[in-house]
Amino acid sequence: MRLTLCAAAVSVAVLGGGLTARDQPPVLGYDDTPMQPDGRWHIHDARRPQPPIVTPAPAPAAPAPAPSDAIVLLGAHEDLSAWQMIDGSPPTWKMANGVLQTGKGFLRTKAEFTDIQLHVEFATPSDVKGDSQGRGNSGVFLAGAFEIQVLDSYHNPTYPDGQAAAMYGQHPPLVNASRPPGEWQTYDIVFTAPRLTPAGALDHPAVATVFHNGVLVHHATPFWGPTQHKKIDPYTPASAKGPLSLQDHGNPVRYRNIWIRKLDAMSRVEG
DSSP, rough: OOEEEHHHEEEEEEEESOOOOOSOOOOEEESOOOBBSSSSSSSTTTTTTOOOOOOOOOOOOOOOOOOOOOOOEEEESSSTTTETTSSOOOSSEEEETTTEEEEOOEESSSBBBBBBEEEEEEEESSOOOGGGGGGEEEEEEEEETEEEEOOSSSOOOGGGGTTTOBBBTOOOSSBOOOOOOSOEEEEEEEEOOOOOOSSSSSEEEEEEEEEEEEEEEEEEESSSOOOOOOEEOOOOOGGGSSEEEEEOOOOOOOEEEEEEEHHHHHHHHOO
16 A cells, blocks of 8 residues: 655655654545546645635524424434434433433444435534544445545645545545534535446436535535545445444544434426
8 A cells, every 4th residue: 555645744854863653744636546437636635736725604603493394313412313323222322401312333223315405514623633534534325335535634634535524535526615623514415315226237327516604515425436435436336325333433523403304205296
């Protein structure tokens, strides 16, 4: 595995020894991963341009109320009845005063979904520790297979297809609209699940439109397949429907005010 380092690595080589592991420059990406399907960049390519920074509006003082037809998955009370661990056991993540703290293992909804509108609020730690992918890392998995990355990307360079709001390993956000560490941030996502033929062939890919802190960062962008670290999985019938999942990446991240609206029934009516 060959890693591509930031430019500071050159200075390390020139200045010589005496540096501890803590002093080393962060690893920004890879140059030996497969090429993405469009042939332009490696997966997690450090040489890919960083998205321009856009300052979003200030964080709201309180969570925004959910629409009347939304399914509230995470509300103001200590209610995790909609959730379970990835193995089906009861949730072990801790919740207090309407705020959920990441714990060990993935958390997923009991229900499975296809086409949805999703609202998620999250906050990375105000006490900044780590860098690149080791800083405020979590993820929101749509249909259990398609990740929108959660990361502290405020003055924290990393590989662009793995920064906050990236369609992980595939598409960086159009801009970096991150708020400072500790502040509440929002994802508003419209997701269309993939369609496969009765024979299991892909008919239409999964598509996402994403707003990060009210700023458009993906506009009807298709996924090349289910997201993974250093690879892109192929579409299978299992990826056509799945739970909403929240990732444990070993970093403390808080969540609140998660609600979802099912759009698949609406699509059938309009069609």
